[in-house]
Amino acid sequence: MLTALTTSPALAAVTAFGPHHGFGYGGGPGWFVLLIPLFWIALFAVLFATVGRRWRRRAWEARAAGTAPGRRAETVLAERFAQGDIDEVEYRARLEVLRANNPAAEYPGR
Structure with a gap:
């Protein structure tokens, strides 16, 4: 009987595809x-x-800061006005000069 079990096709399949096939004991x-x-x-x-986050952050910062020369100049002018270096009349006059000399830039809200 033991010989019949060891030579059966089922035992051969279990042995061939069993846990010790080709990869050691694991x-x-x-x-x-x-x-x-x-x-x-x-x-x-x-x-x-x-x-992607760094790229999007840099793109957003560039848009927010305004990389156009006219935008940078307006930002500096606004900072000087906020610090009290110039008064409102001088701020508005310089702002008009900046915007008149930079017609290619688009200014939303103008």
């Missing part, structure tokens, strides 16, 4: 196979989020 790679793609997906997600 039973194969198992769920560790999923860790490699998950690691790379997580790495790319973190890199994309970090680089």
Whole structure:
């Protein structure tokens, strides 16, 4: 009877695809196979989020600060007015000069 069980096709299938097939005593790679793609997906997600956030932040800061020369000049003029270096009449006069000399720039709210 033992000979019949050891030579049966079912036992051969269990032995061929059993826990000791090809990968030593651990039973194969198992769920560790999923860790490699998950690691790379997580790495790319973190890199994309970090680089994307920095890129979007710099773009937003450039828009908020106004990288156009006329916008920078207006910002400096507004800061001087806020600090009390110039009065309102001088601020408005200089602002009109800046805007008249920079017609290509678009000024929302004007």
